[in-house]
Amino acid sequence: MTSSTSAVSATLALIALIAVKLSHLQALVIFALVISVAFGFLGRRQPKERVKYILWTLLLFLLVGVGIGWAMYPFSR
Amino acid sequence: MAEETTVQEPVSQPQNSRREALALVVGLGGWLVPGLGHALLKMWGRAVICFLTVGVLVWVGAGMRGNLFTSRGNDAFDSLGYIADLGTGGFYWVARSLETNGPDVSRADGDYGTRFLATAGVFNLLAALHAYEAARGRKA
Numbered sequence: 345m346t347s348s349t350s351a352v353s354a355t356l357a358l359i360a361l362i363a364v365k366l367s368h369l370q371a372l373v374i375f376a377l378v379i380s381v382a383f384g385f386l387g388r389r390q391p392k393e394r395v396k397y398i399l400w401t402l403l404l405f406l407l408v409g410v411g412i413g414w415a416m417y418p419f420s421r
Numbered sequence: 422m423a424e425e426t427t428v429q430e431p432v433s434q435p436q437n438s439r440r441e442a443l444a445l446v447v448g449l450g451g452w453l454v455p456g457l458g459h460a461l462l463k464m465w466g467r468a469v470i471c472f473l474t475v476g477v478l479v480w481v482g483a484g485m486r487g488n489l490f491t492s493r494g495n496d497a498f499d500s501l502g503y504i505a506d507l508g509t510g511g512f513y514w515v516a517r518s519l520e521t522n523g524p525d526v527s528r529a530d531g532d533y534g535t536r537f538l539a540t541a542g543v544f545n546l547l548a549a550l551h552a553y554e555a556a557r558g559r560k561a
Contacts, residue, residue, distance in 0.1 A: 353518070364484025371533050374481060375540070382474040382544060385467050386551055 376405035448553030453510040455545045458552025471548045478541035479512045483519035487534020488526050508542025
């Protein structure tokens with residue numbers, strides 16, 4: 345029991361060592377991709393429908409994210 | 422043209438309550454361990470996707486040093502954040518273990534991380550609800 349607990353702790357410590365350094369755009373793309381794939385799998389059953397839904401959601405996430413970013417640009421200073 | 426008619430089979434009361442109990446177990450399991458609810462229903466693809474989605478969001482969120490809310494919040498937003506974070510189930514404690522240096526929301530990265538963690542929780546709640554509904558036979 346103690347050895348398995350320490351193994352879990354060691355694994356978590358190892359994962360924690362992998363620092364996540366992302367630019368804002370990279371964070372946006374990862375977020376959009378992960379959520380689009382998840383929504384596609386939860387919301388659609390047929391593979392073809394899933395792919396269409398994932399691509400459409402991903403495109404909208406990115407367009408809206410970048411669009412809002414540019415819309416805020418004039419007020420950034 | 423012949424019309425298709427669907428005949429609903431009558432479900433007995435004990436069978437109904439058994440199905441409801443099973444659905445509750447599936448929903449709770451799906452909340453505690455992301456993807457477990459769908460795995461219990463043998464929806465393997467959805468189970469793996471739920472587990473990986475919540476796992477990646479928690480890992481990235483904790484890696485960006487996002488704020489993981491506790492029960493000792495100061496205002497309603499902290500409480501809402503706590504509920505959202507708790508939505509990750511067992512991954513809440515994984516995130517806590519991963520954030521060895523604590524949160525840092527003085528930079529944009531930490532703020533983004535907070536959103537990643539909250540999204541992981543809300544998504545897991547949605548997935549658990551989906552598994553619960555599927556177990557009740559309402560949707561799949």
